[in-house]
Amino acid sequence: MKNGNLIVGLDVGTTKTCVVVGEMYPVETVEGSFLPNSVHEIAIDIISVGSSPSAGIKRGVVVNIEKTAESIKRAVKEAEVMADVEIKAAYVSIAGDHISNSSSHGVIAVKEREISQREVDRVIDAAKTVAFPIDREILHVVPTGFVVDGQNGINNPRGMSGVRLEANVQIITASVTSMQNIIKSCYTAGLQVIDIILNPLASAAAILSQEEKDIGVGLVDIGGGKTDITLFYDGNMCYNAALNVGGNNFTNDIAIGLRIPASEAEKIKKEHGCALMSMVRNEETIELTYTGDRPAKKLSRRNLIKVLEPRAEELLHLVKEELIKSGFRGFMTSGIVLTGGTALIQGIDIMAENILELPVRIGIPKCIDGVKNGVSNPAYSTGAGLVLYGAREALAEYKFSNANLFNGLRTRMRGLVNKIVNLRR
Numbered sequence: 153m154k155n156g157n158l159i160v161g162l163d164v165g166t167t168k169t170c171v172v173v174g175e176m177y178p179v180e181t182v183e184g185s186f187l188p189n190s191v192h193e194i195a196i197d198i199i200s201v202g203s204s205p206s207a208g209i210k211r212g213v214v215v216n217i218e219k220t221a222e223s224i225k226r227a228v229k230e231a232e233v234m235a236d237v238e239i240k241a242a243y244v245s246i247a248g249d250h251i252s253n254s255s256s257h258g259v260i261a262v263k264e265r266e267i268s269q270r271e272v273d274r275v276i277d278a279a280k281t282v283a284f285p286i287d288r289e290i291l292h293v294v295p296t297g298f299v300v301d302g303q304n305g306i307n308n309p310r311g312m313s314g315v316r317l318e319a320n321v322q323i324i325t326a327s328v329t330s331m332q333n334i335i336k337s338c339y340t341a342g343l344q345v346i347d348i349i350l351n352p353l354a355s356a357a358a359i360l361s362q363e364e365k366d367i368g369v370g371l372v373d374i375g376g377g378k379t380d381i382t383l384f385y386d387g388n389m390c391y392n393a394a395l396n397v398g399g400n401n402f403t404n405d406i407a408i409g410l411r412i413p414a415s416e417a418e419k420i421k422k423e424h425g426c427a428l429m430s431m432v433r434n435e436e437t438i439e440l441t442y443t444g445d446r447p448a449k450k451l452s453r454r455n456l457i458k459v460l461e462p463r464a465e466e467l468l469h470l471v472k473e474e475l476i477k478s479g480f481r482g483f484m485t486s487g488i489v490l491t492g493g494t495a496l497i498q499g500i501d502i503m504a505e506n507i508l509e510l511p512v513r514i515g516i517p518k519c520i521d522g523v524k525n526g527v528s529n530p531a532y533s534t535g536a537g538l539v540l541y542g543a544r545e546a547l548a549e550y551k552f553s554n555a556n557l558f559n560g561l562r563t564r565m566r567g568l569v570n571k572i573v574n575l576r577r
């Protein structure tokens with residue numbers, strides 16, 4: 153078995169549960185020690201991926217703990233076997249309608265007249281001290297800009313001189329019960345949760361470049377049960393919304409439109425699906441197979457596209473409405489990155505460019521050496537991103553506190569985990 157320094161991401165999606173295992177190693181090492189102080193960068197090698205169909209999840213939220221735990225167990229087992237490792241803890245993503253965003257502002261006096269990381273942390277803490285209902289928990293605090301002695305538009309105030317430091321932040325909160333249910337599912341599956349990360353922030357770590365986030369980019373993750381729309385500008389997330397439409401709606405439309413079972417519709421969609429009628433030739437045919445005695449039937453592929461095209465158009469128009477509503481559409485200089493399993497539907501990027509009137513590309517996780525393990529698929533953006541996000545978080549924690557890797561993060565989770573352990577007693 154490998155011991156190394158593994159970072160594990162667990163993405164419990166509406167249609168599939170996936171576990172991505174990365175091995176983290178420092179690019180610059182002092183012989184004989186792991187992650188010494190001199191380390192500036194880390195490299196990640198994705199060493200295995202496990203996936204199983206999800207059960208007990210509706211629109212990204214756990215609705216049945218036992219079933220979810222079973223899916224987690226299966227995905228973990230598969231990843232363990234593939235890499236010959238033992239998985240004990242993971243970074244886990246969270247999504248769903250219960251996530252909300254609000255803006256806040258903090259102010260502090262700078263004692264030593266020079267701003268260090270300590271002051272940055274203090275001002276962010278000050279911005280966090282807003283009252284939230286007891287059923288909500290802070291998931292992330294994203295700084296969107298600092299103000300030093302009245303001068304605004306500062307991204308990194310560290311090292312600057314000043315007496316008054318202000319921070320503008322976005323606070324992302326989640327429902328405590330939803331967070332507890334995902335932790336409980338992991339706990340039931342025998343897995344510890346190191347940290348919970350907002351789904352699109354994880355995906356962004358795997359598929360967006362810093363430059364794209366600086367000049368403005370929209371991430372549209374079209375999954376099975378929902379579509380997440382997350383906008384980045386000036387290096388940070390500036391808007392996040394979710395639509396309750398995803399690939400499952402495409403499958404249902406096919407099942408109804410072609411009068412076939414959902415399982416066959418799913419297969420046909422993946423093999424022959426296309427969003428644009430103009431990409432399909434008249435003579436192309438597909439074969440529908442039925443269960444039982446019904447004979448297989450040949451059909452023009454255009455009949456399938458007749459069903460898919462309007463659904464794809466409708467979804468992309470909803471995305472456009474959300475972009476307009478956000479007020480950031482004009483700032484998306486890098487355009488839109490489509491990801492999630494449904495981004496694999498042929499032609500959806502071309503249709504998106506026409507409807508959104510922005511450049512569009514498909515986002516595939518850019519993980520070193522990950523290709524061989526099949527993570528270079530948009531359905532694995534979140535799983536791979538969790539590994540990258542987790543590695544960065546663990547490294548920052550390590551550099552900063554100089555404590556044992558992960559200890560700080562584990563402390564953060566302890567509150568929620570303890571509540572669950574108590575519940576089970």
Ligand SMILES: Nc1ncnc2c1ncn2[C@@H]1O[C@H](COP(=O)(O)OP(=O)(O)OP(=O)(O)O)[C@@H](O)[C@H]1O
Pocket residue numbers: 164165166167168169211212247374375376377378379398399400403418421422423425491492493494495496497498530531532
């Ligand atoms: N080759 C393909 N062509 C078309 N659709 C595909 C393809 N592969 C996967 N899909 C669709 O992608 C969807 C699953 O995407 P993904 O794995 O990103 O979702 P998820 O993370 O499980 O769900 P969610 O993010 O909504 O909770 C399914 O609807 C599936 O049918």
Ligand SMILES: [Mg+2]
Pocket residue numbers: 165166373375376492534
């Ligand atoms: Mg997903």
